[in-house]
């Protein structure tokens with residue numbers, strides 16, 4: 323049986339991003355979505371992974387307005403003004419590794435922790451965007467050390483939380499999702515415009531998978547196409 327109820331209320335975390343804003347756009351015009359709320363680093367209730375306290379503060383501020391049946395976390399970084407993904411072992415440095423762990427793994431894990439209180443205990447779905455390159459089994463090309471490692475850490479945190487939720491939140495689904503290669507700010511330096519799909523297409527496909535998720539899917543790593551990916 324599908325977990326996402328109809329109607330549902332949705333929260334998009336990282337709604338300033340390319341994929342996040344495309345989710346907002348899709349859900350604003352979706353007939354089953356009664357309301358979609360977006361949060362990001364500069365929203366009314368800011369959420370910034372450089373400041374972990376902001377995660378709990380943001381969740382507490384939102385809790386006054388009722389629960390959500392769908393939460394999608396679309397935050398993430400691959401590059402910054404100071405560094406690009408590592409091509410070789412000699413490029414590995416502590417600063418980049420720590421920054422990506424903080425933003426791609428620690429922040430989203432604390433988000434699962436603090437935002438779980440906002441989920442409808444009857445039926446709800448929480449999706450965190452990961453990346454296929456975070457799959458250890460699927461790693462054939464190498465490179466991108468800190469991004470791969472941070473997404474692999476994120477995947478483990480999601481899997482572990484899903485095992486706990488099976489006991490403590492049996493009506494909730496928690497998954498990691500790969501959006502595919504999408505034309506976005508994040509993919510731009512890597513020929514994202516040429517090889518990436520338009521964000522609206524990616525989000526339409528991801529939502530089609532999300533609305534069909536069942537309890538049995540919780541704790542899995544799912545592609546935008548619905549394919550189950552190896553951890």
Ligand SMILES: NC(=O)c1ccc[n+]([C@@H]2O[C@H](COP(=O)([O-])OP(=O)(O)OC[C@H]3O[C@@H](n4cnc5c(N)ncnc54)[C@H](OP(=O)(O)O)[C@@H]3O)[C@@H](O)[C@H]2O)c1
Pocket residue numbers: 335336337338339340341342362363364369370371372396397398399425429451452453454500501502503504505506507508509518
């Ligand atoms: N695009 C792809 O091809 C692709 C492929 C695989 C996986 N993904 C994953 O999909 C997700 C969305 O990526 P995207 O392509 O939409 O990237 P994007 O356009 O760069 O959006 C990234 C989002 O993350 C937010 N963010 C960055 N640093 C943050 C911080 N310190 N605290 C809180 N939020 C922060 C950004 O906020 P600001 O607007 O404030 O910067 C923005 O909302 C990421 O998890 C990414 O790893 C993307």
